[in-house]
Amino acid sequence: MKFREFINYLDTKNKLIHIKKPVSLEFEMANIMATFNxxxxxxxxxxxxxxxxxxxxxxxxxxxAKALEVSEKNLVKKLCNAINNLKKPEIVETAPCQEIVETSPDLYKLPIMRYMPKDGGRYIPSGISVVRDPELNVQNVSFHRLMLLDKNHFVARIVENRGTDTALKKAGGELEIxxxxxxxxxVMLAAATSLSHGVDEFYLANAIEPTPLVKCKTVNLYVPADSExxxxGKITxxxxxxxxxxDLTTTYDKIRKQPIIEITCITHRKDAIWQTLLPGLNExxxxxxxxxxxxxFNEVSKVCKCVNVQLTSGGGNWLHAIIQIHKEKEEDGKQAIQAAFKGHSSLKHCVVIDDDIDIDNPASVEWAIxxxxxxxxxxxxxxxxxxxxxxxxxxxxxxxxxITCKVGIDATIPFDKKDKSFKPESYKKVNMKEYLQG
Ligand SMILES: Cc1cc2nc3c(=O)[nH]c(=O)nc-3n(C[C@H](O)[C@H](O)[C@H](O)COP(=O)(O)O)c2cc1C
Known part of the structure; x- marks a missing residue:
């Protein structure tokens, strides 16, 4: 579903909280969001x-899952399918995101929030950055948090060796954005995906659902026509x-020298809605x-039968994974571990489980271990x-x-012991009412 379509859907289901009281960008909105979980x-x-x-x-x-119109169980498979079947987006001439064009930008007019007391300033954590790799002539789309400096400048966190950083280095340190x-x-999920260099992540967004693009007004970049x-501008x-x-581990990321971004034009819808998210938490x-x-999932599927994958919240949904497989050979568990580390280079610990274990239940995974x-x-x-x-x-x-130490735990049933009892036994359930009367 598109951004507005999803907001309306949530509203009709009474799942959108409306705050009408005047609130401040300075901590108050973040604290309200956290309080409402x-x-x-x-x-x-x-x-x-x-x-x-x-x-x-x-x-x-x-x-x-609701926004992508798929069941939770099939979420990973839907994303896998989209990654394996990328689709070129349609280019449109006019777009809602360009209804208003402001060539003298004033970032102070935008609802840029301050989230935590020790944050370096007001931040945009929810912006999708688009740049063009000058050698490949292909766009790279990713998230970069932006700390507000003044009415037309941010400083951006650009992690080394990812798409934006490599494009920036190839361009000699200055790049349109x-x-x-x-x-x-x-679009949010596609932007957070690292496709191989030379693939525009909007092709992934468009494979998930139609995502037409429009050319920007002042830079040679194409953005979702439906953005708000x-x-x-440019990275300087x-x-x-x-x-x-x-950051993700709910600890503060340290101060680093990072590139300044200069904003030279802002376009938006007439009745534009800003989007935020709470850094460090679930979103x-x-x-x-x-x-x-x-x-x-794709890497593990190359070595054995992968059933499901989940990055768990205790690991910041980044450092810990559970890999569920249908084990067919003794070496499947260990090969799945190696493949999982290949499939996500930041992964630190992973547990491989059989397909009879409930991947959504931490106690069930612990029982397997x-x-x-x-x-x-x-x-x-x-x-x-x-x-x-x-x-x-x-x-x-x-x-x-x-530099870190990586650990993989193969908690699948040893193949030579498959015939032995590795299943939890359970008691037979009785009709409770029968025993509560009299
Ligand atoms: C909410 C959110 C915030 C993020 N913030 C940053 C950031 O500040 N800097 C950064 O380099 N990556 C950040 N990332 C991670 C990148 O978006 C992610 O690694 C991206 O897939 C990189 O893609 P690429 O390898 O194609 O460049 C963030 C991701 C999310 C979901």
Missing amino acids: ERPIIFENIKESSFPVVGGLCSSRNLI AICIGNSTA FVLE KEMHDEGPFL HRNLMGMPREPTI ATRFQGDKDMIIMPNQPGSSLDPSADLTEGKKA
Whole structure:
């Protein structure tokens, strides 16, 4: 469903909280969102801006499944299918996101929030950044949090060696950028996906649901026609302190020197709705983690029969995965571990389970570890691996890739013992009413 279509759908189901009371961008809105457990919410009256703000649209797997019109169980398969069948988007001449064009931008008019007390400033965590790789002449789409500096500048967090960073380096440190705010869940998930270099992630969004693009007004970039806001400008060679900022592990990411972005034009819908999300919590984690599930699924499927994959919330939906397989050979479990690390390079720990274990139930997964796993035989330990900069326990030496130790747990039934009893026994249920009377 498109962004507005989904908001209307939630409203008709009474699942959108309306806040009519005047609220402030400074902490208050973030605290309200957290208090309402990130449920979908619309702030209609913001003290410092005339635009309404929506948040929480991707805060659960259930909401994401609803927006993509698929069951939760088939979510990973739907994303896998889209990744394997990318589709070129239609280009349109006129678009809702360009109803208003402002060539003298004032970012202070936008509802850019301050989330946590130690954050380095006001931030946009929900913007989709579009750049063009100058050598491949292909767009790269991804998230980059933006810390507001003044009325036409941000400093962006651009993680090294991902699409934007490599394009920026090839361009000599200066590159046109478009930042889209207010997007469909398909666009959000596609932007958070790392496709191989040279593939525009909007092809993925369009394979999930039709996502027409329009050319920007002042830069040679194409953005979703249905976006609410588009900020056009360039990444400059100038650097500025970025951070601290609350990240996936709900710990503050440190201050780094990062590139300044200059905004030269803002386009938006006439009645534009801003989109926000709460950094560090479920929405951020779901969007980060879910696009890795199909990439893990695809890799594991190359070595054995993969049934399902889930990045779990305790691992920030980023560092920990459960891989469910239909085991056919003894080596399947260990090969699945190796493949899972290939499918998601930031993955730190993974557990492989059989298809009779409930992947949605942490106690069921723990039971598999307790009853089917022996540490000396079924564990793979891989020290000194490139890992995630979001893990505070990793070696985070400045200027180097984070180094971590990766561990895989094969909690599948040993193949030679398949005939032995590895199933939990259960008691027969009685009719309770019969025993409560008299
Ligand atoms: C909500 C959210 C915020 C993110 N913030 C950043 C960020 O600030 N900087 C960054 O480099 N990546 C960030 N990411 C991760 C990138 O979007 C993600 O790694 C992306 O897939 C990179 O794609 P690429 O490899 O095609 O460039 C964020 C992801 C999400 C879902």
